[in-house]
Every structure is written in C-alpha cells, then in structure tokens.
Amino acid sequence: MFSMLCMMGAVAFLASSCNKNDQKSSVSIGLPAAFQEVSADDEKLYVDFNDGNVFKWNAEDEVMIYNLNENDGTQTVKAIYTAGTGAEGQVLANFDGDDLGNPQGHYFVFFPVNKVEGATDALDANNYQTFRVFDTQEYTLVNGNPTVDKKSLAAACEVNSMNEPFTLNHIFGVCRLRLKGDKTVTRIELTDEHHGLAGTVGMKLHEVNMAKFQDLMDKYTLATDLQSGMNPAFVSAWNTYRQELGYTSNAESHTIALTFTNGGVQLNSDYTPFYITVRPGAFIDGFKVKVYYDDNTDKTFEKYNHPKTSYRIRAGYVTSFKIDVNTEN
Numbered sequence: 001m002f003s004m005l006c007m008m009g010a011v012a013f014l015a016s017s018c019n020k021n022d023q024k025s026s027v028s029i030g031l032p033a034a035f036q037e038v039s040a041d042d043e044k045l046y047v048d049f050n051d052g053n054v055f056k057w058n059a060e061d062e063v064m065i066y067n068l069n070e071n072d073g074t075q076t077v078k079a080i081y082t083a084g085t086g087a088e089g090q091v092l093a094n095f096d097g098d099d100l101g102n103p104q105g106h107y108f109v110f111f112p113v114n115k116v117e118g119a120t121d122a123l124d125a126n127n128y129q130t131f132r133v134f135d136t137q138e139y140t141l142v143n144g145n146p147t148v149d150k151k152s153l154a155a156a157c158e159v160n161s162m163n164e165p166f167t168l169n170h171i172f173g174v175c176r177l178r179l180k181g182d183k184t185v186t187r188i189e190l191t192d193e194h195h196g197l198a199g200t201v202g203m204k205l206h207e208v209n210m211a212k213f214q215d216l217m218d219k220y221t222l223a224t225d226l227q228s229g230m231n232p233a234f235v236s237a238w239n240t241y242r243q244e245l246g247y248t249s250n251a252e253s254h255t256i257a258l259t260f261t262n263g264g265v266q267l268n269s270d271y272t273p274f275y276i277t278v279r280p281g282a283f284i285d286g287f288k289v290k291v292y293y294d295d296n297t298d299k300t301f302e303k304y305n306h307p308k309t310s311y312r313i314r315a316g317y318v319t320s321f322k323i324d325v326n327t328e329n
Contacts, residue, residue, distance in 0.1 A: 023099035027081060029063060029109065030092040030167035031055050032155050032316065035174060039320045040310050055150065057087040064116055065162075066108045067100040070206040073127030077101055080113055092165060100162070108205075110156045111168060117200060127205040128246065133279055135198035135253040139260045140275075148174055152277035158210060169210075170316035175278050177289065178271035181325035186264035187292035188274055189257045194285040196251020197278065203245040212241055220281060221309045264294050271322055283319075284312040291325060303328055 034054045061083040069075040079098040087093030100107070113119055117130040137149040155168035179185065190197070219234035258276050265272060286305040292298040301323050304311055313319055 024096060025099045025162065026094050026096045027065070027162050028092060028094050028165035029081075030165060031057060032168050032170045035170070035316055035318045037318045037320065038310070038314075040304065040308070041320070041322065054091060055153070056089050056091055057083050057093040058150070059083055059085045059088045061087060061093075061095075061111070062113045063095055063109055063111045063168075064113050064119065065097065065100060066110075067104050068106060068108055068127070068206065069104040070127070073123035073125050073206070075104065076123055076127060077104070080119070103161075107159050107162060108156065109159065109166070109168065110154075112151060112153065114151060115154060123205070126246065128202060129205050130200050130202040132200050133198045135255065136257045136259055137276060139258055139262070139265070146273055146275060148275040148277050154277075171280070172277050173280050173313035173315055174318045175276045175283070175313065176318050176320040177274045177276065178320065178322040179267055179274065179291065179325055180269060180271045180322075181267045183291075183325055184264045184266045184294040185274075185291055186260055186294050187257060187298075188276070189255050189290040189292075190276060190278070191255040191288045191290065192282050192285070193254055193288070195282050196249070196254055197256045197282055199250045199252035201247070201249045203247045207244045207246070212237075216241065217280060217314065220284070220312065222284060222307055267325065275318075278313040280313050280315045282313045284309060286311065289321075289323060291323075299325065301325075301328060 031054070063081050065079055065081050067077040069077075077100050079100055081095035081097035083093050083095050087095075110116065115131050115133065117132050123129060134152070137152045140147050140149045152172075154171040156171055157166055157168045159166045175190065177188065177190075216234060216237055219231055219237060221231045221234070223229045223231050256276065256278065258274060265274075283304070285307045288305050289301040289303070290298060291301070303323060304321060311319070311321075
C-alpha cells in the first residue's frame with residue numbers, strides 16, 4: 001500500500017483522452033519551491049544542494065496538461081506542452097502546446113511526461129491512469145556540482161485557469177547520501193525490503209484529492225519509533241481513501257540504483273554528496289546501501305536498516321544520510 005504514496009500526488013494530476021486541434025496555446029509554469037532539508041541523524045542542517053535547492057527549466061522540457069472531465073474520463077482532454085529556448089536556466093518559463101478547448105472543470109499539470117504510461121492513450125470512463133517509477137537514475141553534475149537526475153523528479157499542480165502563471169508542487173523527495181573514504185564509487189543501490197521503490201501504480205484520477213494526500217503524509221509515522229508498524233491514524237485514513245481511488249500497484253523492484261557514465265567518483269576524507277530521488281513514504285522501516293567500486297568490489301551497509309520515522313522520505317524534502325565506507329558496516 002505504501003507504493004501508492006510515490007504517485008498519489010502525481011496521479012492526482014492526470015487524466016487522458018486524445019482530442020487535438022490545430023489551435024495552439026501558451027502557459028507560464030514555475031518549478032516547485034526550494035527543497036527543505038532534514039537530517040536522518042539529527043545533525044545540524046546545512047544547504048549544499050546547489051543554488052538554494054531550486055531546480056530550473058531546460059529548453060525542450062515537457063509537461064502534460066489535462067483538462068479533466070470528472071464525470072466521463074473519455075471526454076478528458078490532454079496535451080504535451082514544451083518549453084522553448086528561452087526556458088533554459090529559468091524557474092518560470094513559457095510552454096506551448098495544443099489548445100485544450102473549453103474548461104471542463106479544472107486542470108492538472110504533471111512533470112515529467114516520461115512517467116505517464118501510455119501518454120497518448122485515452123482514459124476509460126473512470127479516468128483510470130497508470131504511472132511508472134524507474135529503477136535507475138544517472139549521476140548528474142550542473143556547473144560541476146552534483147544534483148539529482150532531473151528525469152527522476154515528479155512535480156504537479158491543480159489549477160482552475162490557464163490564463164495566469166502557476167507553480168508545480170513537489171511529489172517526490174530526495175535522499176542525500178554522503179560518503180567518505182578512499183574508494184572510487186561506480187554504482188550505488190538503495191534497497192527498501194518493506195516498500196517497493198520502482199514499478200507502476202494506477203487509480204481513478206477524479207478521486208485524487210491533494211488535501212487528503214497531505215493529510216495522509218502528515219499522519220505517515222511509525223506507531224512507536226524503532227518498531228515496525230504504522231500510526232493507526234494513517235492506516236485508517238489510507239484504507240478508506242484507497243477504496244475511493246480504486247488503487248492498484250505493482251512493485252517491480254525494491255531497489256533503485258544511481259549509475260555513473262564518467263568512470264565513477266573518487267571519495268576522500270570529506271563527505272561527498274550523492275543525490276537520489278525517492279518516492280515519498282520510503283525508508284521509514286529502514287533500508288540498505290550497497291556501494292560498488294572501480295576495483296570490482298562492493299560493500300553493503302546496514303547502518304540505516306531499521307525502523308525510524310526520521311528516515312522517511314517526504315515530498316519536497318532532502319533527507320541526509322552519511323556513511324564512512326572505510327569504517328562503517
């Protein structure tokens with residue numbers, strides 16, 4: 001059931017049917033506010049996530065915009081909108097795409113398009129849609145600084161009008177894994193044995209409610225810290241809401257990997273940060289870290305493999321973990 005959290009926010013913003021015309025329109029879309037930072041080890045917080053934790057658009061970025069018909073999903077209209085060259089490096093950018101016709105209720109906007117299964121397919125009458133979370137991400141540098149693979153993010157928003165600029169909201173969180181030692185890292189795997197980290201989820205989009213999503217996330221704590229088992233208030237609220245959603249999930253992997261195309265990263269006596277996007281709700285029952293090195297060896301670390309509420313991944317948060325690969329297990 002926890003897989004639902006990874007896409008509930010995203011899915012809240014999706015509906016489908018493929019009605020196109022020759023008219024074009026333009027909308028102004030802002031990226032989410034800066035990520036907030038928390039430490040799983042209760043350390044003093046600091047900011048090192050590049051330019052105040054704010055992401056910026058690139059030219060040719062794509063979003064999906066849905067003109068949602070809540071009564072009949074076969075009448076929902078959607079279109080892919082694309083950022084022009086002027087979007088490069090901007091927080092607020094113009095996107096162009098096919099006109100969505102007269103408003104049918106409200107609009108939903110989702111980024112990135114690659115997470116929408118059957119992006120050009122029509123929805124059924126129940127507005128049922130499936131979404132995918134991938135199990136690999138690429139180590140990414142921007143201006144020489146490490147950041148997250150932008151394709152791994154998810155952001156969305158609900159708006160009543162396309163006539164004014166609007167801002168997306170975070171759906172996923174970020175794991176900042178800081179490593180130090182004398183090895184060269186060539187791959188990092190995070191494994192949550194309790195909750196799926198990659199796969200697909202589906203639900204009735206017109207039943208998704210972001211206020212309920214936020215309420216669920218606020219209740220998403222362990223009943224007693226350091227013991228497996230969820231807050232009863234969360235379990236009760238989720239059991240009710242999942243029936244309304246008609247929610248289904250397919251956890252294809254409990255592991256996500258950070259891959260390197262440049263031969264790897266050399267560690268040193270200072271902690272080197274690695275950023276991995278993770279769906280919200282993960283890690284609350286603990287997780288394992290497996291690090292691969294350029295000498296064809298690897299090591300699995302169990303330091304965080306036990307339940308603790310502060311380990312949970314939350315939408316819009318960077319949660320920091322640290323490991324000395326030379327001395328810790």
